[in-house]
Amino acid sequence: MNAAGASPRPFDAAAAGAYVSAHPQLAPRVGAVETVERPDEGNINEVYLVRGERGGVVLKQGLPWVRILRDWPLSAERTAREAHLMATWEPFGEGLVPELIHYDAERHVLAMELVEDHLIYRDALAAGDVHADGAAALGRLLARAAFHTSSFRLGPEELAAAAAGAANAAMHELMEQVVYEQPYAGDPRNVYDEEVAPTVAALARDRAYRSGIAALKIAHRTRGEALVHGDLHTGSVMVGPGSVRVIDAEFARYGPVAWDVGELWAHERIAAVCLAARREPAAEAAGSLVATTWEAFGAQLRELWPERRDPTFTAEFVDDWLEDVRALAVRFAGAEIARRVIGIGKADEVEALSSALRPAVAAQLLDEAHAAVCRGEGGAWPG
Numbered sequence: 001m002n003a004a005g006a007s008p009r010p011f012d013a014a015a016a017g018a019y020v021s022a023h024p025q026l027a028p029r030v031g032a033v034e035t036v037e038r039p040d041e042g043n044i045n046e047v048y049l050v051r052g053e054r055g056g057v058v059l060k061q062g063l064p065w066v067r068i069l070r071d072w073p074l075s076a077e078r079t080a081r082e083a084h085l086m087a088t089w090e091p092f093g094e095g096l097v098p099e100l101i102h103y104d105a106e107r108h109v110l111a112m113e114l115v116e117d118h119l120i121y122r123d124a125l126a127a128g129d130v131h132a133d134g135a136a137a138l139g140r141l142l143a144r145a146a147f148h149t150s151s152f153r154l155g156p157e158e159l160a161a162a163a164a165g166a167a168n169a170a171m172h173e174l175m176e177q178v179v180y181e182q183p184y185a186g187d188p189r190n191v192y193d194e195e196v197a198p199t200v201a202a203l204a205r206d207r208a209y210r211s212g213i214a215a216l217k218i219a220h221r222t223r224g225e226a227l228v229h230g231d232l233h234t235g236s237v238m239v240g241p242g243s244v245r246v247i248d249a250e251f252a253r254y255g256p257v258a259w260d261v262g263e264l265w266a267h268e269r270i271a272a273v274c275l276a277a278r279r280e281p282a283a284e285a286a287g288s289l290v291a292t293t294w295e296a297f298g299a300q301l302r303e304l305w306p307e308r309r310d311p312t313f314t315a316e317f318v319d320d321w322l323e324d325v326r327a328l329a330v331r332f333a334g335a336e337i338a339r340r341v342i343g344i345g346k347a348d349e350v351e352a353l354s355s356a357l358r359p360a361v362a363a364q365l366l367d368e369a370h371a372a373v374c375r376g377e378g379g380a381w382p383g
Contacts, residue, residue: 014036166227262331
C-alpha cells in the first residue's frame with residue numbers, strides 16, 4: 001500500500017518514461033526520453049530500462065502481487081528492502097552494487113544505474129562464458145558483507161538495530177515456501193518431466209532428506225547473522241568485461257551467511273552440469289566456479305579478520321567459523337538445486353535442454369541435492 005492506502009498503479013512503458021521525465025533526480029541524468037524497454041528478466045517486479053539523449057536508468061516498481069502470478073499477493077515494500085541493501089553494501093561493495101539513484105517510498109519505485117554491455121550471468125554461463133573472475137569477485141563481496149554487517153564489526157545494539165531495520169518478513173516467508181515447502185507438497189505448480197517423477201516422489205517420502213530440509217528451514221529462519229542478499233543466484237548477477245553487478249535484492253534481510261553462499265553455489269553447479277550434458281568445452285571451467293567462489297570468500301574474510309571489533313573472536317576462531325559456513329552452505333545448495341528442478345522458478349539452463357537430455361540432468365541434480373542435504377557431501381563442493 002502507498003501512503004494514501006491504495007495500491008500503486010502499475011507502470012507501462014509510457015508511464016515509466018513520463019515518471020523519469022518528471023522526476024528532478026532522474027530527468028537530468030536521462031535527458032529527453034528516447035526508448036523504454038521492458039526486459040523479460042524477473043518474475044516478481046515490474047522493470048523498465050529508460051534511455052535518453054544523456055544516459056539511462058533502471059526503474060523497478062514493486063506491486064502488491066507477484067508479477068507473473070497476479071493472484072499471489074506480496075508486499076510492495078520489497079523494493080524498500082532492496083534499496084536498503086544497496087545503500088548498506090555500497091561502502092564496501094567495490095563497484096559490484098549498482099548505484100542507487102532514488103527510492104520513491106510512496107510508489108515503491110527504485111531507480112538505479114543502467115549498466116550497459118553486460119549479460120545476466122546465467123545467460124553468459126549457458127553460452128560458455130564462465131567469468132571465473134566474476135565468481136571470485138562475488139565470493140569477496142559476500143565475505144565483506146558477512147564481516148561488515150555482522151557481530152564481527154557491529155556491537156550488540158548496532159546489530160539489533162540493523163536487523164530490525166532490515167526486517168523483510170513477507171519475502172522471507174515467500175522464500176521459505178518455494179524452497180522448503182512447495183517442492184514436496186504436491187503443488188500443482190511443480191512441473192517436471194515424467195521420467196523424473198519417481199525421483200521426486202522418493203525425495204518427498206525420504207525421512208532423512210525431509211528432516212534435513214526441515215533443519216535448513218529452521219536455520220534459514222533463525223540465523224540472523226548478517227545482511228544477506230537473500231536471492232543471490234546467477235540470474236541476480238550481471239557480468240561484463242572485468243565488471244560484475246549484483247541486482248534484485250528484494251529478498252534482503254538479516255539471515256545466515258551460508259544462504260547467499262549456498263544459493264550461488266547451487267546455480268554455479270547447475271550451469272556446470274548442464275554444460276557437461278551438452279558436451280560444451282566450458283564445462284570443466286564452470287565446474288571450478290564453486291571452489292573459486294569459496295576460496296575468494298575465505299581469503300577475503302581472513303584479510304578482514306584483524307579489523308574485527310570483539311577480541312572474543314580469536315585468530316583461531318576464524319577457521320571454525322568458515323567451516324561452519326561451508327558445511328551449511330553445501331546443504332543450502334542442495335535445497336536450492338532441488339527447488340529449481342522441482343518447483344516454481346525453474347533453472348533456465350535445465351529447461352533449455354533438449355527432451356533427450358533434460359530428464360537425466362534433472363535426475364543427476366536431484367541425486368546431488370539429496371547427498372548435499374542429507375550428508376553435506378558430493379564432489380561438487382569444497383572440502
